[in-house]
Amino acid sequence: MQAGRTSEQIKAEIERMFGFFPNFFQPVLGAPEALESLWQEELSAYVNNPLPAVFKEKLFARLSRYCANPYCLVTHSCLMRFLGQSAGEIARVLESPAPASDADIEGPLHTLAAAGSPLPVWPEPGSRLEEALLRCSEISFLNARGAAVCRVELRRLLGVVNHTHLIKFLSFVKLAHLWIEAYPEVSYQADERTMKLLAAIVRDEPRLADFFNQYPEIVRRERESREARLSVERLKIMQEIDRSILAAQSAEEIASVALRRLRYLVPSERVTVALKGPAPDEATVLATNVDGEHNVEAGTRLPIEAYGDLSNLIAEKLQRGEAYLLDALSVPDPAPAIRELRTKGRRYYFIVPLLAHGELMGSLSLGADSPGALTAEHLEIAREVADGLAIAVQQARLHEQVRQHATELEQRVAERTAELEAFSYSVSHDLRTPLLTIDGFSRMLLDDYADQLDAEGQRLLKTICSNSQNMGRLIDDLLAFSRLGRQEMRPAEIKMSELAAAVCAELTATAPERKLQLNLQPLPPARGDQSMIRQVFVNLLSNAIKFTGPKDVAVIEVGAAEEENHNVYYVKDNGVGFEMKYADKLFGVFERLHGDDEFAGTGVGLAFVQRILRRHGGRVWAEGKVGEGATVYFTLPRKGRKSC
């Protein structure tokens, strides 16, 4: 670049080159440095680019269909005419549809693949091969579907030199587009020569007039819908990741869904998520989505040291929340892993951190083989996906941890239960065994030696018997009570009226000497374990019969009321009642409000009832007054609970 030229000097050179001063440069005419820069870029990438002139114009014109300012489209179409192309040929180049489906890619790719590599001679203008080159360059330029494959083919076919010229040319077209879109006032109408050529083209192909006029509007609409499509896609991906989090899927599942969707949006040949660990100096591939051959499967462990010094640099960047762009070709003194990338022809990697609450969990990497394939927008998408993924992976891990804890707890509970059962067994066996002997031998003593004992001696022996039997009952009740907690519930519909009636009949049969007036109200059905609820009635009704003992006529009523979520059942008696201040004590294990001389019992009955009802999701309480009787209420949910 010749430094320090004035705008006039540069303008003079441009006019010498083109025969006029294109309106393209007008905006920077007052800024010689900017003018120089733009002009030098144009000279090197376009004017002096050794690719064939006709090809350059065709490509420029075709690519300019995607620029909002029609300047390039029209001027380069005119230059095609200038280079001897017919208006029909110009129309053919411009009117080829924008690549949309896979079929649009496969034809040209097939043509390229059939040509020798590298190309011995540049294809003839208008040939199928030229068209295939244009098409593949266009796809690559647009980063459309299949761009990655097109790039590979172009590189193979053109060879290093021409491929470099092509890339440079494409970059300049991009630059030109950005430039004139920033200056909508740059207009082809101001270029005298362009207007002359345009008149000739339109005369030959009148439909091109409409084409040029309508193009800006078409581009605008295209862009809007493309942007809308992109943002819809982005939203979809983020939604899917969110759904995966909610579904508490495994980290692997979440990652592979995210990667699959990410590849719809980002023209990357290889996307991989790797997480740190399990060893401190390694990472493990969580999921990968790759074109063609998979050489890094999920679960592959990557030793970090294989990346050499670079790994520290990358880790530092990622930790700071920054992305890292790795260019395998530009790493000096490459470590083995980088050398391997080079031999496989892999060059660029975007490495994006997976950060959850400041903790670096791993990275998402996007591989591409040509520069510029991944844009800032793609990077932004990748980061968004990585952020979602990091949280999802963390959630999945937490879920896994919780699950493991739960399993451990269950196991511990099972162990404890087994211990408790063994304990219960030995209590039941070992404590009862001597009791039977005490009772039995006392009885033998009474049977065989009664005549040698006076009344007091016999009373003492009988006390031993009755107490050993009492202790036996205590042990049995306690065992039954502890067994209740472990017993599996078999919930079913219970006909409560029938159940209560059956229990009443059974109990009255055991007390034929009593005058019992039983008043059974209709009871709504309930859901629960029949044998347990039966036990509730047995305990409550036995209590009612027991505590009405001193009454001439025992009046016992069983009834119920239906409430919104549960049924309330009650057993009411006219017995001795109790003081309300002791109401809470009634339900404790071995809690008794009466001495054995008044009423026999072990004090387990109501604790039993409470335990059964709690397991059913119900509750129990009592009301009473000394000398006037007691009412015990209990509830059962209308919709049964499985277990608790």
Added chain:
Amino acid sequence: MLNGDAVEILLVEDNPQHAELTLRALKKHNLTNNVLVAKDGAEALEFIFATGDYHQRQIENGPKVILLDLKLPKVDGLEVLRRIKSDERTKEIPVVVVTTSEQDQDVVKSYKLGANSYIVKPVSFEKFVEAVSQLGFYWMLLNKPPS
């Protein structure tokens, strides 16, 4: 020691006091004839299969009923039961399992192994006597002349 071939009831019980109580309960039902007490599972098996001290006995000659405690030293009651019920020569002998708890898992297991009945050792001796009375049923059954 009784003549092994005359034994009608084999009581397998390790607790000598319980054995004494059981014998007394049997006596109350007039079932005292030819009762042999084996104090552990090993001795019970020797008797039943006529080995060891009982090798001169004929397996085919009874006993007519076995009262089997489950918790036994050496060979436990369930194992004794399994051996009795899996041998063609002895599987017809009625076995009444004596247990300390009705809720015992061992009751279920012993039924699966082919126990014919069970009695629960209550804490009360009187109730135990009642429970033993059901043995009278077997007794009547066994003493019935073959038809």
